[in-house]
Amino acid sequence: MTEEFSKAYWEDRYHGHTAGHGRPPNPHLVAETSALTPGTALDAGCGEGAEAIWLAARGWQVTAVDIAESALRHARSHAQAAGETVAGRIEWRRADLSGWTPPAQRYDLVCSHYVHPAASRESLAARLAAAVAPGGTLLIVGHHPSDRRPGVSDAAVRDVHFTADEVAAVLDPDQWEIVAAESRHRPATGPDGHGDHGHHGHGHTLHDTVLRARRLP
Ligand SMILES: C[S@@+](CC[C@H](N)C(=O)[O-])C[C@H]1O[C@@H](n2cnc3c(N)ncnc32)[C@H](O)[C@@H]1O
Structure with missing residues (x-):
């Protein structure tokens, strides 16, 4: 793992500071999963x-x-x-x-937003x-x-920035249906805005990679 994105980097980023309280969920997650039946x-x-x-809060049992x-x-x-109901549905690990x-074929939904452990992007996606x-x-x-x-x-940002096609390449076409594989716009939310690592402030448009795929039943 590179120095820049080590465990210490992330611990330090969150230490004594919180940006998560009250911030809305990722808009791509909302768009892609609102119509799904909650499960694991x-x-x-x-x-x-x-x-x-x-x-x-929508009824998913979350790890x-x-x-x-x-x-x-x-x-x-x-x-x-x-609230207790929401908290009781989440296992933090x-x-x-x-x-x-993670356990094989265990979850109805697996999601990940802006996570890029160095040198393991393809392996993590797989x-x-x-x-x-x-069916998940x-x-x-x-x-x-x-x-x-x-x-x-x-080389420095190879694991940070990627296209949906690069992620889709790890999926066996016999087992997966690609539902969406594209770049989508999102307004930056501030100097330490959601998912933008503080590199962009208000007024910028960010470009996100969104890969949604369904494992065939
Ligand atoms: C840019 S933040 C995104 C957080 C959240 N998903 C969001 O969208 O706001 C990246 C997150 O991945 C976590 N992370 C980075 N490397 C990791 C690793 N090797 N294993 C587990 N989590 C990791 C960090 O601690 C951090 O919470």
Whole structure:
């Protein structure tokens, strides 16, 4: 793992600060999953839990995983604030997604937003895909390469920025239906806005990669 995105980096980012309370869930998650029947869900790299809490409030039984204990601490407290019912539907787990393998074909929904452990992007996508139950949904949201900042070498951000087609390449076409594989716009939410690493402020448009796929029953 690179120095920039080590566990210490993420612990430090969340330590003593919270941006997750009250922030709306990721718009791509809302758009892609609102019509699904709630079941079991895995949120990989859940941060402070806005997406896990939104899913739980809609009736999903959620496993939410992150490497940063400080993020999970904030997430637990946000979930408690959302009420016992919501909090009771979420299992928070600390794990390093670079190596963690979720149970095979276990979840009706596996989602991940802006998570990019160095040198394991394809491997992570494959492990997350393997955790989707027959008929279930895989949703991977990330930063599109068109948002790469000038002057940053391709190698340094290879794992951070990726296209939906690059993710879809790990899926066996005999087992998966690609529902959406595209780049979508999203307004930046502020200097430390949602998912933008603080590189962009208000007024910018961000470009996200959205891959939604369904494991054939
Ligand atoms: C850019 S944040 C995104 C958080 C959240 N999904 C969101 O959309 O706001 C990336 C998250 O991935 C987590 N993360 C980074 N590397 C990880 C790893 N190797 N294993 C587990 N979580 C990791 C970080 O702690 C952080 O919470």
